[in-house]
Amino acid sequence: MRKLAVSAPFLKKEHCTQITQTAQRCGFTPDFYIETPLSPAQAADYEVIYAEPSRELIRAATSLRWFCSCFAGVEAITDESLFHNADVLLTNSAGAYGLTIAEHITMVTLMLLRQMPTCMEDMRQRRWNKIPSMRSIYGSSITVLGTGDIGTQFARRAKALGAASICGVRRSQKPCDSAFDRVYTNDQLDEVLPQTEILVMALPSTAETTGILSRERIALLPKNAIVINVGRGTAIDQEALMEALNEERIAGAALDVMVPEPLPADHPLWNTKNLLLTPHVSGQNSLPETVARNVDMFCRDLENYASGKPLAHLVDRRRGY
């Protein structure tokens, strides 16, 4: 029997059963590392590893032929030199997180537009104040930077909530989900930003996306714009964003990702005006549906792998996602 290691703390008994049944059909014996993660010392035996991204694991996995990351972001493990040979396949779990992250984006967007952080602080202090100015997703102009699963799932929800216009902005011109009214490429971003009221950033971390929301681009946003980032903190010039927020040149932001994580207690982001911070939880694996999708995706690709078919969630290591 061929060897498969499954190392993901969020898996429940039913997921392990599902993986065991699939693995056995495919000629694999799965070893589960749920309470204690797979260590590099144990990694050398495995042909297939389904785990959180880890440079150490991959470096130690000298029999590895396929590493499936149970996270979507794999920027930490695209370095070719980590892999014992260039033919080792790398897949990610992009596609499992669209639902939960789209619900997060919907929530924080409404919270910013309806001034919930102020309202909750009033409530904490038992002050009964009205909210001076509320806004709506209905009728708003939204730009979604990154039109993958997360961006698309959010775009569909925003459409259903009555957004007036939803622009997708992506790396290359390709057909997108019909929830996007228009699709632009990254080099057209400067034309889109001045008309953007709600900017949603759902990008992988690559050379091309690092710093994509630069100081100059933040300056192109209108005064009523809000910025939501659920991709990677590196996509934003964080210093410039803090300045724009503190000087009220934009209306608000919600960051689930930032640099660094966890955020040190003395970091100026904590004191930035109109900023809603969450500790990188938008895509966490406590949502049962997210875990179910993650496991389904792995199992389908395990069937593909065993029968010599192309893997559905293959990462291009040079491109970075």
Added chain:
Amino acid sequence: MRKLAVSAPFLKKEHCTQITQTAQRCGFTPDFYIETPLSPAQAADYEVIYAEPSRELIRAATSLRWFCSCFAGVEAITDESLFHNADVLLTNSAGAYGLTIAEHITMVTLMLLRQMPTCMEDMRQRRWNKIPSMRSIYGSSITVLGTGDIGTQFARRAKALGAASICGVRRSQKPCDSAFDRVYTNDQLDEVLPQTEILVMALPSTAETTGILSRERIALLPKNAIVINVGRGTAIDQEALMEALNEERIAGAALDVMVPEPLPADHPLWNTKNLLLTPHVSGQNSLPETVARNVDMFCRDLENYASGKPLAHLVDRRRGY
């Protein structure tokens, strides 16, 4: 020219222009009371008053033939003895608030399911904790008590967000929006509650709705249920709700309405577990779209009134809404 008083603090210049133009076409001269509200002493002259509900105004308005409440809830002014004669028409602005309140319900539902109150308290204290268990609107079982504009607008959004089942519960069996998978009458509520994960209450205050979510009915809800009330605080046995929350017999609640309002600083609601309070802001008139709809509805009914047609938003004072 016939006399019309317009007394609503949230009206902007463009709304006054729109009302003036409509009024003139209809043979009315409008007087605007924006900064300072219309006083009872001034009310006697007016045939039509468009204002916030006020018992004193109506009692003093001895020439009144139509009172249009710019709020949806009119329980304070349905008492027949307030009106100088039984033919005085009363309308409300139900229909203007569905959009903003549906966005509020969507927001607080996601906040409860995703444990945002805990997360925000962590962030306030600069603690970087994960969220132990998150849930989703996707796949959930929702019951909407009250299938008017607010309930319907929310049901449509919940459907678009992927709720597995949406039950409407209403006073009488009537056709409802297709967003409702099933519609029950109030007397069937006990059958629906045990299967309800998200209970949304969007009811007017009437004899029939007072205390409708009784202690016995709260006990029928499953342990993972959350309760959202945007109608009137009187609809819930508040003592029983606090107990159920504190004893974790239900998972959470979000109250935008409560008894009394404003909530005194020493009220036990402030300390109730898993309770998200907002100070009756879900339908406030700071959202431009809400005001626009409110004014549109009044203007259309002013045209109806002037041409002797039935008013679209007539309140049945005996029924109470």
